[in-house]
Amino acid sequence: MTSDEFRKHAHELVDWMANYLENIEKYPVKSQVKPGEIFRQIPDHPPSDPESFNGLMKDVEEIIMPGITHWQSPNFFAYFPANSSLPSILAEMIIATIGAQCMNWETSPAAAELEEKMMIWLKELIGLPDYFEGVIQDTASTATLAAIIVARERITGFNVNNNGANSAGILKVYCSEQAHSSVEKAVKICGIGKKNLVKVPVKKDFSMDPEKLGEAIKSDKKNGFIPCCVVATIGTTGTTAVDPLKAIGVICRKNDIWLHVDAAMAGTALILPEFQWMLDGREYMDSFLFNPHKWMFTNFDCTAFFIKDAETLIKTFEVLPEYLKTRTRGQVNDYRDWGIPLGRRFRALKLWSVIRSFGKEGLQNKIRQHIQFASRLKELILKEADFEILAPVVINVVCFRYIPSGHSGAEINALNEKLNHLLNDSGRIYLSHTVLNDKYTLRMVTGQTNVTFEHVEKAWELIKRTARNMKN
Numbered sequence: 063m064t065s066d067e068f069r070k071h072a073h074e075l076v077d078w079m080a081n082y083l084e085n086i087e088k089y090p091v092k093s094q095v096k097p098g099e100i101f102r103q104i105p106d107h108p109p110s111d112p113e114s115f116n117g118l119m120k121d122v123e124e125i126i127m128p129g130i131t132h133w134q135s136p137n138f139f140a141y142f143p144a145n146s147s148l149p150s151i152l153a154e155m156i157i158a159t160i161g162a163q164c165m166n167w168e169t170s171p172a173a174a175e176l177e178e179k180m181m182i183w184l185k186e187l188i189g190l191p192d193y194f195e196g197v198i199q200d201t202a203s204t205a206t207l208a209a210i211i212v213a214r215e216r217i218t219g220f221n222v223n224n225n226g227a228n229s230a231g232i233l234k235v236y237c238s239e240q241a242h243s244s245v246e247k248a249v250k251i252c253g254i255g256k257k258n259l260v261k262v263p264v265k266k267d268f269s270m271d272p273e274k275l276g277e278a279i280k281s282d283k284k285n286g287f288i289p290c291c292v293v294a295t296i297g298t299t300g301t302t303a304v305d306p307l308k309a310i311g312v313i314c315r316k317n318d319i320w321l322h323v324d325a326a327m328a329g330t331a332l333i334l335p336e337f338q339w340m341l342d343g344r345e346y347m348d349s350f351l352f353n354p355h356k357w358m359f360t361n362f363d364c365t366a367f368f369i370k371d372a373e374t375l376i377k378t379f380e381v382l383p384e385y386l387k388t389r390t391r392g393q394v395n396d397y398r399d400w401g402i403p404l405g406r407r408f409r410a411l412k413l414w415s416v417i418r419s420f421g422k423e424g425l426q427n428k429i430r431q432h433i434q435f436a437s438r439l440k441e442l443i444l445k446e447a448d449f450e451i452l453a454p455v456v457i458n459v460v461c462f463r464y465i466p467s468g469h470s471g472a473e474i475n476a477l478n479e480k481l482n483h484l485l486n487d488s489g490r491i492y493l494s495h496t497v498l499n500d501k502y503t504l505r506m507v508t509g510q511t512n513v514t515f516e517h518v519e520k521a522w523e524l525i526k527r528t529a530r531n532m533k534n
Protein backbone atom coordinates (compact mmCIF):
# COMPACT_ATOMS: atom_id res chain seq x y z
CA MET A 63 0.00 0.00 0.00
CA THR A 64 1.39 3.39 -0.92
CA SER A 65 1.07 6.49 1.18
CA ASP A 66 -1.42 7.96 -1.31
CA GLU A 67 -3.55 4.83 -1.21
CA PHE A 68 -3.40 4.91 2.56
CA ARG A 69 -4.61 8.51 2.60
CA LYS A 70 -7.55 7.68 0.34
CA HIS A 71 -8.59 4.58 2.30
CA ALA A 72 -8.17 6.32 5.62
CA HIS A 73 -10.47 9.18 4.58
CA GLU A 74 -13.07 6.70 3.38
CA LEU A 75 -12.66 4.69 6.54
CA VAL A 76 -13.45 7.69 8.72
CA ASP A 77 -16.76 8.01 6.87
CA TRP A 78 -17.37 4.31 7.37
CA MET A 79 -16.67 4.72 11.10
CA ALA A 80 -19.02 7.70 11.49
CA ASN A 81 -21.75 5.92 9.49
CA TYR A 82 -21.41 2.78 11.57
CA LEU A 83 -21.78 4.66 14.82
CA GLU A 84 -24.66 6.79 13.53
CA ASN A 85 -26.54 3.71 12.32
CA ILE A 86 -25.57 1.30 15.06
CA GLU A 87 -29.16 0.81 16.25
CA LYS A 88 -30.03 -0.77 12.90
CA TYR A 89 -27.88 -3.83 13.63
CA PRO A 90 -29.06 -6.70 15.86
CA VAL A 91 -27.35 -5.89 19.18
CA LYS A 92 -26.24 -9.46 19.80
CA SER A 93 -24.77 -11.19 16.78
CA GLN A 94 -27.19 -13.75 15.37
CA VAL A 95 -24.66 -16.06 13.71
CA LYS A 96 -24.30 -19.77 14.49
CA PRO A 97 -21.03 -21.34 15.65
CA GLY A 98 -18.65 -21.87 12.70
CA GLU A 99 -20.56 -19.56 10.36
CA ILE A 100 -17.78 -16.97 10.14
CA PHE A 101 -14.92 -19.48 10.21
CA ARG A 102 -16.30 -21.32 7.16
CA GLN A 103 -16.37 -18.10 5.11
CA ILE A 104 -12.69 -17.30 5.61
CA PRO A 105 -10.39 -18.97 3.04
CA ASP A 106 -8.44 -21.94 4.35
CA HIS A 107 -5.15 -20.61 3.01
CA PRO A 108 -3.51 -17.17 3.01
CA PRO A 109 -3.43 -15.43 -0.39
CA SER A 110 -0.18 -15.66 -2.29
CA ASP A 111 -0.76 -12.47 -4.25
CA PRO A 112 -1.41 -9.05 -2.67
CA GLU A 113 -5.07 -8.15 -2.31
CA SER A 114 -6.71 -4.72 -2.21
CA PHE A 115 -7.99 -2.92 0.86
CA ASN A 116 -11.33 -2.49 -0.89
CA GLY A 117 -11.57 -6.28 -1.05
CA LEU A 118 -10.89 -6.47 2.65
CA MET A 119 -13.57 -3.86 3.41
CA LYS A 120 -16.09 -5.76 1.31
CA ASP A 121 -15.42 -8.85 3.42
CA VAL A 122 -15.61 -6.81 6.61
CA GLU A 123 -19.11 -5.69 5.60
CA GLU A 124 -20.30 -9.09 4.37
CA ILE A 125 -18.53 -11.62 6.58
CA ILE A 126 -17.38 -9.83 9.71
CA MET A 127 -20.18 -7.38 10.56
CA PRO A 128 -22.88 -10.08 10.89
CA GLY A 129 -20.60 -11.75 13.43
CA ILE A 130 -20.20 -8.63 15.56
CA THR A 131 -22.05 -7.99 18.81
CA HIS A 132 -22.52 -4.25 19.01
CA TRP A 133 -21.17 -3.16 22.38
CA GLN A 134 -21.45 0.51 21.42
CA SER A 135 -25.19 0.20 20.78
CA PRO A 136 -27.32 2.10 23.31
CA ASN A 137 -29.48 -1.04 23.39
CA PHE A 138 -26.60 -3.03 24.85
CA PHE A 139 -27.58 -3.65 28.49
CA ALA A 140 -25.54 -6.85 29.12
CA TYR A 141 -22.52 -7.64 31.33
CA PHE A 142 -20.77 -4.39 32.14
CA PRO A 143 -20.26 -1.90 29.33
CA ALA A 144 -17.02 -1.73 27.33
CA ASN A 145 -17.60 1.88 26.43
CA SER A 146 -15.92 3.74 23.68
CA SER A 147 -16.41 7.39 22.72
CA LEU A 148 -15.46 9.55 19.78
CA PRO A 149 -12.47 11.23 21.48
CA SER A 150 -11.20 7.82 22.55
CA ILE A 151 -11.41 6.44 19.00
CA LEU A 152 -9.49 9.44 17.65
CA ALA A 153 -6.74 8.90 20.21
CA GLU A 154 -6.60 5.21 19.29
CA MET A 155 -5.96 6.24 15.67
CA ILE A 156 -2.98 8.32 16.79
CA ILE A 157 -1.69 5.47 18.97
CA ALA A 158 -1.88 3.00 16.09
CA THR A 159 -0.20 5.44 13.75
CA ILE A 160 2.70 6.15 16.09
CA GLY A 161 2.89 2.44 16.86
CA ALA A 162 5.27 2.89 19.78
CA GLN A 163 6.08 0.06 22.16
CA CYS A 164 6.34 1.80 25.50
CA MET A 165 8.15 -0.66 27.76
CA ASN A 166 10.80 1.80 29.01
CA TRP A 167 10.88 5.54 29.48
CA GLU A 168 13.44 5.74 26.68
CA THR A 169 11.31 3.84 24.19
CA SER A 170 8.92 6.82 24.28
CA PRO A 171 9.40 9.32 27.09
CA ALA A 172 6.10 11.05 26.27
CA ALA A 173 4.17 7.82 26.81
CA ALA A 174 5.75 7.22 30.22
CA GLU A 175 5.36 10.80 31.41
CA LEU A 176 1.82 11.24 30.11
CA GLU A 177 0.92 7.95 31.84
CA GLU A 178 2.39 9.22 35.10
CA LYS A 179 0.39 12.44 34.81
CA MET A 180 -2.86 10.72 33.79
CA MET A 181 -2.63 8.50 36.85
CA ILE A 182 -2.32 11.65 38.96
CA TRP A 183 -5.38 13.12 37.23
CA LEU A 184 -7.38 9.93 37.81
CA LYS A 185 -6.29 9.78 41.43
CA GLU A 186 -7.65 13.30 41.93
CA LEU A 187 -10.84 12.57 39.95
CA ILE A 188 -11.77 9.51 42.02
CA GLY A 189 -10.49 10.71 45.40
CA LEU A 190 -7.63 8.30 46.12
CA PRO A 191 -5.07 9.31 48.76
CA ASP A 192 -2.13 11.24 47.35
CA TYR A 193 0.48 8.64 48.30
CA PHE A 194 -0.83 6.12 45.75
CA GLU A 195 1.15 5.66 42.55
CA GLY A 196 -0.59 4.54 39.40
CA VAL A 197 0.16 2.53 36.29
CA ILE A 198 -2.00 1.45 33.36
CA GLN A 199 -2.52 -2.29 32.96
CA ASP A 200 -4.27 -4.09 30.14
CA THR A 201 -7.13 -5.53 32.20
CA ALA A 202 -8.47 -5.82 35.73
CA SER A 203 -7.60 -9.51 35.64
CA THR A 204 -3.91 -8.72 35.10
CA ALA A 205 -3.93 -5.95 37.72
CA THR A 206 -5.49 -8.24 40.33
CA LEU A 207 -2.97 -10.95 39.50
CA ALA A 208 -0.17 -8.39 39.89
CA ALA A 209 -1.59 -7.20 43.23
CA ILE A 210 -1.83 -10.74 44.62
CA ILE A 211 1.72 -11.53 43.48
CA VAL A 212 3.04 -8.40 45.19
CA ALA A 213 1.12 -9.32 48.36
CA ARG A 214 2.61 -12.81 48.13
CA GLU A 215 6.15 -11.45 47.86
CA ARG A 216 5.65 -8.96 50.68
CA ILE A 217 4.42 -11.58 53.13
CA THR A 218 7.07 -14.16 52.14
CA GLY A 219 9.98 -11.72 51.95
CA PHE A 220 10.37 -12.40 48.19
CA ASN A 221 10.76 -16.08 48.94
CA VAL A 222 8.49 -17.31 46.13
CA ASN A 223 10.16 -15.08 43.55
CA ASN A 224 13.53 -16.45 44.57
CA ASN A 225 12.94 -20.02 45.68
CA GLY A 226 9.61 -21.10 44.21
CA ALA A 227 6.17 -21.69 45.64
CA ASN A 228 7.13 -24.71 47.76
CA SER A 229 9.23 -22.62 50.11
CA ALA A 230 6.52 -20.24 51.28
CA GLY A 231 4.10 -22.18 53.46
CA ILE A 232 0.42 -22.22 52.59
CA LEU A 233 -0.90 -18.75 51.79
CA LYS A 234 -4.57 -17.76 51.93
CA VAL A 235 -6.42 -15.16 49.88
CA TYR A 236 -9.92 -13.92 50.78
CA CYS A 237 -12.71 -12.44 48.72
CA SER A 238 -16.50 -12.51 48.93
CA GLU A 239 -18.69 -15.14 47.31
CA GLN A 240 -19.70 -12.41 44.85
CA ALA A 241 -16.16 -11.39 43.84
CA HIS A 242 -15.16 -11.57 40.18
CA SER A 243 -13.76 -14.81 38.75
CA SER A 244 -10.49 -13.00 38.03
CA VAL A 245 -9.57 -13.44 41.72
CA GLU A 246 -9.88 -17.20 41.42
CA LYS A 247 -7.91 -17.15 38.16
CA ALA A 248 -5.17 -15.13 39.85
CA VAL A 249 -4.74 -17.52 42.80
CA LYS A 250 -4.72 -20.46 40.38
CA ILE A 251 -1.88 -19.10 38.30
CA CYS A 252 0.27 -17.41 40.97
CA GLY A 253 1.00 -20.63 42.83
CA ILE A 254 -1.28 -20.00 45.82
CA GLY A 255 -3.90 -22.43 44.54
CA LYS A 256 -7.66 -22.32 44.16
CA LYS A 257 -8.06 -24.41 47.31
CA ASN A 258 -6.51 -21.54 49.27
CA LEU A 259 -8.96 -18.92 48.09
CA VAL A 260 -11.50 -18.37 50.86
CA LYS A 261 -14.86 -17.17 49.57
CA VAL A 262 -16.35 -15.22 52.45
CA PRO A 263 -20.16 -15.30 52.77
CA VAL A 264 -22.11 -12.16 51.93
CA LYS A 265 -24.85 -10.29 53.75
CA LYS A 266 -28.36 -9.83 52.42
CA ASP A 267 -27.22 -6.97 50.20
CA PHE A 268 -24.53 -9.24 48.62
CA SER A 269 -21.63 -7.35 50.24
CA MET A 270 -18.89 -9.18 52.13
CA ASP A 271 -19.70 -9.96 55.77
CA PRO A 272 -16.63 -8.64 57.63
CA GLU A 273 -17.43 -10.71 60.71
CA LYS A 274 -17.21 -13.88 58.63
CA LEU A 275 -13.92 -12.61 57.17
CA GLY A 276 -12.51 -12.12 60.67
CA GLU A 277 -13.57 -15.64 61.69
CA ALA A 278 -12.02 -17.22 58.59
CA ILE A 279 -8.70 -15.45 59.16
CA LYS A 280 -8.63 -16.42 62.82
CA SER A 281 -9.25 -20.05 62.06
CA ASP A 282 -6.69 -20.11 59.22
CA LYS A 283 -4.02 -18.63 61.47
CA LYS A 284 -4.81 -21.20 64.15
CA ASN A 285 -4.30 -23.93 61.57
CA GLY A 286 -0.89 -22.63 60.53
CA PHE A 287 -1.90 -21.00 57.25
CA ILE A 288 -0.56 -17.58 56.23
CA PRO A 289 -3.26 -14.99 55.41
CA CYS A 290 -1.79 -12.99 52.54
CA CYS A 291 -4.35 -10.81 50.78
CA VAL A 292 -7.99 -9.75 50.95
CA VAL A 293 -9.65 -8.67 47.71
CA ALA A 294 -12.60 -6.38 48.44
CA THR A 295 -14.96 -5.39 45.64
CA ILE A 296 -16.52 -1.99 45.05
CA GLY A 297 -19.38 -2.84 42.71
CA THR A 298 -19.59 -6.62 42.29
CA THR A 299 -20.24 -7.93 38.82
CA GLY A 300 -23.53 -9.59 39.75
CA THR A 301 -25.31 -6.74 41.54
CA THR A 302 -22.78 -3.88 42.13
CA ALA A 303 -22.67 -4.63 45.86
CA VAL A 304 -20.07 -2.58 47.74
CA ASP A 305 -17.92 -4.42 50.30
CA PRO A 306 -17.45 -2.41 53.54
CA LEU A 307 -13.84 -1.22 53.12
CA LYS A 308 -13.41 0.22 56.58
CA ALA A 309 -14.51 -2.87 58.51
CA ILE A 310 -12.45 -5.08 56.17
CA GLY A 311 -9.47 -2.72 56.36
CA VAL A 312 -9.39 -2.78 60.17
CA ILE A 313 -9.18 -6.59 60.06
CA CYS A 314 -6.43 -6.47 57.42
CA ARG A 315 -4.38 -3.95 59.39
CA LYS A 316 -4.69 -5.97 62.60
CA ASN A 317 -3.54 -9.15 60.85
CA ASP A 318 -0.91 -7.61 58.55
CA ILE A 319 -2.80 -8.59 55.39
CA TRP A 320 -2.65 -6.81 52.00
CA LEU A 321 -5.93 -5.13 51.05
CA HIS A 322 -6.56 -5.03 47.31
CA VAL A 323 -9.72 -3.31 46.05
CA ASP A 324 -11.37 -4.28 42.76
CA ALA A 325 -13.61 -1.43 41.56
CA ALA A 326 -13.47 -2.46 37.91
CA MET A 327 -16.77 -0.98 36.76
CA ALA A 328 -17.97 1.06 39.75
CA GLY A 329 -14.70 2.94 40.25
CA THR A 330 -15.93 5.43 37.66
CA ALA A 331 -18.79 6.43 39.99
CA LEU A 332 -16.17 7.71 42.46
CA ILE A 333 -15.90 10.77 40.20
CA LEU A 334 -19.23 11.78 41.80
CA PRO A 335 -18.98 13.32 45.29
CA GLU A 336 -22.19 11.51 46.26
CA PHE A 337 -20.44 8.15 45.68
CA GLN A 338 -17.28 8.88 47.65
CA TRP A 339 -18.80 6.93 50.57
CA MET A 340 -17.76 3.76 48.71
CA LEU A 341 -14.14 4.63 49.56
CA ASP A 342 -14.71 5.06 53.30
CA GLY A 343 -11.74 3.18 54.72
CA ARG A 344 -9.43 4.12 51.82
CA GLU A 345 -6.61 4.60 54.34
CA TYR A 346 -6.44 0.82 54.72
CA MET A 347 -6.02 0.04 51.02
CA ASP A 348 -2.73 -1.26 49.64
CA SER A 349 -3.82 -1.42 46.03
CA PHE A 350 -6.84 -0.44 43.96
CA LEU A 351 -8.00 -0.82 40.37
CA PHE A 352 -10.73 0.40 38.11
CA ASN A 353 -11.37 0.08 34.39
CA PRO A 354 -11.77 3.30 32.40
CA HIS A 355 -12.42 0.77 29.60
CA LYS A 356 -15.68 -0.20 31.21
CA TRP A 357 -17.70 2.86 32.13
CA MET A 358 -15.36 5.81 31.53
CA PHE A 359 -15.73 6.05 27.75
CA THR A 360 -12.16 4.89 27.04
CA ASN A 361 -12.15 2.05 24.56
CA PHE A 362 -10.76 -1.32 25.63
CA ASP A 363 -8.12 -1.82 26.97
CA CYS A 364 -7.25 0.48 29.86
CA THR A 365 -7.14 -0.51 33.52
CA ALA A 366 -5.94 2.03 36.09
CA PHE A 367 -4.01 0.27 38.85
CA PHE A 368 -2.88 2.14 41.98
CA ILE A 369 -0.52 0.95 44.67
CA LYS A 370 0.65 2.44 47.95
CA ASP A 371 4.06 0.79 47.97
CA ALA A 372 5.33 1.01 44.39
CA GLU A 373 8.79 -0.03 45.56
CA THR A 374 7.60 -3.52 46.50
CA LEU A 375 5.71 -3.75 43.20
CA ILE A 376 8.86 -2.90 41.24
CA LYS A 377 11.01 -5.22 43.33
CA THR A 378 8.55 -8.03 42.54
CA PHE A 379 8.48 -7.56 38.79
CA GLU A 380 11.77 -5.93 37.77
CA VAL A 381 14.19 -7.69 35.50
CA LEU A 382 17.30 -6.09 34.08
CA PRO A 383 18.90 -8.05 31.28
CA GLU A 384 21.77 -6.31 29.53
CA TYR A 385 19.67 -5.43 26.46
CA LEU A 386 17.19 -3.46 28.58
CA LYS A 387 19.75 -1.34 30.46
CA THR A 388 19.35 2.40 29.96
CA ARG A 389 21.14 5.52 31.20
CA THR A 390 17.98 7.00 32.71
CA ARG A 391 17.15 4.13 35.05
CA GLY A 392 16.29 5.39 38.53
CA GLN A 393 15.33 8.88 37.34
CA VAL A 394 12.18 7.89 35.47
CA ASN A 395 9.41 5.30 35.52
CA ASP A 396 10.19 2.24 33.43
CA TYR A 397 6.68 0.83 33.47
CA ARG A 398 7.77 -2.60 32.20
CA ASP A 399 8.76 -3.23 35.85
CA TRP A 400 5.28 -2.31 37.13
CA GLY A 401 3.45 -5.40 35.91
CA ILE A 402 3.54 -8.64 33.98
CA PRO A 403 4.03 -7.88 30.26
CA LEU A 404 7.23 -6.33 28.97
CA GLY A 405 5.69 -4.62 25.94
CA ARG A 406 3.18 -1.84 26.51
CA ARG A 407 0.78 0.15 24.37
CA PHE A 408 0.53 3.95 24.59
CA ARG A 409 -2.81 3.85 26.41
CA ALA A 410 -2.43 7.11 28.31
CA LEU A 411 -3.26 9.08 25.17
CA LYS A 412 -6.81 7.70 25.16
CA LEU A 413 -7.33 8.84 28.74
CA TRP A 414 -5.93 12.27 27.96
CA SER A 415 -8.25 12.67 24.99
CA VAL A 416 -11.32 11.43 26.88
CA ILE A 417 -10.75 13.46 30.06
CA ARG A 418 -9.97 16.66 28.13
CA SER A 419 -12.89 16.21 25.78
CA PHE A 420 -15.51 15.47 28.45
CA GLY A 421 -14.02 17.50 31.30
CA LYS A 422 -14.70 16.43 34.87
CA GLU A 423 -18.22 17.84 34.70
CA GLY A 424 -18.97 16.16 31.40
CA LEU A 425 -17.96 12.82 32.89
CA GLN A 426 -20.00 13.49 36.02
CA ASN A 427 -23.12 14.47 34.07
CA LYS A 428 -23.09 11.33 31.96
CA ILE A 429 -22.44 8.97 34.84
CA ARG A 430 -25.07 10.64 36.98
CA GLN A 431 -27.60 10.21 34.18
CA HIS A 432 -26.81 6.51 33.85
CA ILE A 433 -27.32 6.05 37.58
CA GLN A 434 -30.64 7.88 37.42
CA PHE A 435 -31.77 5.66 34.55
CA ALA A 436 -31.24 2.61 36.75
CA SER A 437 -33.24 4.02 39.64
CA ARG A 438 -36.05 5.12 37.30
CA LEU A 439 -36.09 1.66 35.72
CA LYS A 440 -36.35 0.15 39.19
CA GLU A 441 -39.42 2.31 39.85
CA LEU A 442 -41.02 1.10 36.61
CA ILE A 443 -40.36 -2.54 37.53
CA LEU A 444 -41.74 -2.09 41.04
CA LYS A 445 -45.07 -0.99 39.54
CA GLU A 446 -45.66 -4.39 37.92
CA ALA A 447 -47.01 -7.19 40.10
CA ASP A 448 -45.61 -9.92 37.85
CA PHE A 449 -42.01 -8.69 38.13
CA GLU A 450 -39.73 -8.34 41.14
CA ILE A 451 -36.42 -6.66 42.00
CA LEU A 452 -33.82 -9.10 43.36
CA ALA A 453 -31.00 -6.89 44.65
CA PRO A 454 -30.54 -3.33 45.88
CA VAL A 455 -30.02 -0.92 42.98
CA VAL A 456 -26.80 0.79 44.05
CA ILE A 457 -25.32 2.20 40.85
CA ASN A 458 -26.25 1.35 37.25
CA VAL A 459 -27.39 -2.27 37.43
CA VAL A 460 -30.96 -3.49 37.95
CA CYS A 461 -31.47 -7.17 38.88
CA PHE A 462 -34.99 -8.44 38.37
CA ARG A 463 -37.11 -11.35 37.17
CA TYR A 464 -40.52 -12.24 35.84
CA ILE A 465 -42.79 -13.94 38.40
CA PRO A 466 -46.15 -14.89 36.86
CA SER A 467 -48.41 -16.50 39.47
CA GLY A 468 -49.00 -20.25 39.72
CA HIS A 469 -45.45 -21.50 39.02
CA SER A 470 -42.86 -23.35 41.07
CA GLY A 471 -39.40 -21.91 41.69
CA ALA A 472 -37.84 -24.17 39.05
CA GLU A 473 -40.46 -23.18 36.49
CA ILE A 474 -39.87 -19.50 37.20
CA ASN A 475 -36.15 -20.01 36.64
CA ALA A 476 -36.79 -21.77 33.32
CA LEU A 477 -39.19 -19.02 32.24
CA ASN A 478 -36.68 -16.27 32.95
CA GLU A 479 -33.95 -18.11 31.12
CA LYS A 480 -36.26 -18.45 28.14
CA LEU A 481 -37.18 -14.78 28.39
CA ASN A 482 -33.51 -13.80 28.36
CA HIS A 483 -32.87 -15.84 25.19
CA LEU A 484 -36.00 -14.55 23.44
CA LEU A 485 -34.99 -10.96 24.11
CA ASN A 486 -31.40 -11.44 22.97
CA ASP A 487 -32.41 -13.44 19.89
CA SER A 488 -34.76 -10.62 18.89
CA GLY A 489 -31.67 -8.52 18.20
CA ARG A 490 -33.38 -5.49 19.71
CA ILE A 491 -31.71 -5.47 23.11
CA TYR A 492 -29.01 -7.48 24.83
CA LEU A 493 -29.27 -8.48 28.50
CA SER A 494 -27.24 -10.93 30.54
CA HIS A 495 -28.03 -12.86 33.69
CA THR A 496 -26.74 -14.02 37.03
CA VAL A 497 -28.04 -16.36 39.72
CA LEU A 498 -28.87 -14.86 43.13
CA ASN A 499 -29.97 -17.14 45.98
CA ASP A 500 -30.75 -19.85 43.40
CA LYS A 501 -32.92 -17.47 41.39
CA TYR A 502 -32.20 -16.95 37.68
CA THR A 503 -31.84 -13.18 37.54
CA LEU A 504 -31.96 -10.79 34.59
CA ARG A 505 -29.41 -8.00 34.81
CA MET A 506 -29.92 -4.74 33.01
CA VAL A 507 -26.99 -2.30 33.00
CA THR A 508 -27.78 1.30 32.07
CA GLY A 509 -24.22 2.47 31.44
CA GLN A 510 -23.59 2.47 27.70
CA THR A 511 -22.03 5.72 26.47
CA ASN A 512 -25.02 6.78 24.37
CA VAL A 513 -27.94 5.24 26.25
CA THR A 514 -30.87 7.58 26.93
CA PHE A 515 -33.91 6.99 29.12
CA GLU A 516 -35.92 6.46 25.96
CA HIS A 517 -33.80 3.41 25.16
CA VAL A 518 -34.34 2.10 28.69
CA GLU A 519 -38.10 2.65 28.55
CA LYS A 520 -38.39 0.99 25.16
CA ALA A 521 -36.36 -1.97 26.39
CA TRP A 522 -38.60 -2.29 29.44
CA GLU A 523 -41.73 -2.26 27.25
CA LEU A 524 -40.20 -5.01 25.11
CA ILE A 525 -39.29 -7.07 28.17
CA LYS A 526 -42.83 -6.85 29.61
CA ARG A 527 -44.47 -7.63 26.29
CA THR A 528 -42.15 -10.56 25.54
CA ALA A 529 -42.57 -12.01 29.03
CA ARG A 530 -46.35 -11.83 28.97
CA ASN A 531 -46.58 -13.31 25.46
CA MET A 532 -44.46 -16.34 26.36
CA LYS A 533 -46.22 -19.68 26.23
CA ASN A 534 -45.67 -20.82 29.80
Ligand SMILES: *Cc1c(COP(=O)(O)O)cnc(C)c1O
Nearest residue numbers: 201202203242244299324326327
Ligand atom coordinates in the same frame (compact mmCIF):
# COMPACT_ATOMS: atom_id res chain seq x y z
C1 LIG B 1 -15.20 -6.89 34.60
C2 LIG B 1 -14.63 -7.14 35.92
C3 LIG B 1 -13.34 -7.66 36.07
C4 LIG B 1 -12.50 -8.13 34.90
O1 LIG B 1 -12.21 -7.13 34.02
P1 LIG B 1 -11.12 -7.31 32.87
O2 LIG B 1 -10.57 -5.93 32.72
O3 LIG B 1 -11.88 -7.77 31.67
O4 LIG B 1 -10.11 -8.29 33.32
C5 LIG B 1 -12.84 -7.77 37.34
N1 LIG B 1 -13.55 -7.41 38.41
C6 LIG B 1 -14.79 -6.93 38.32
C7 LIG B 1 -15.55 -6.53 39.56
C8 LIG B 1 -15.38 -6.79 37.06
O5 LIG B 1 -16.63 -6.34 36.96
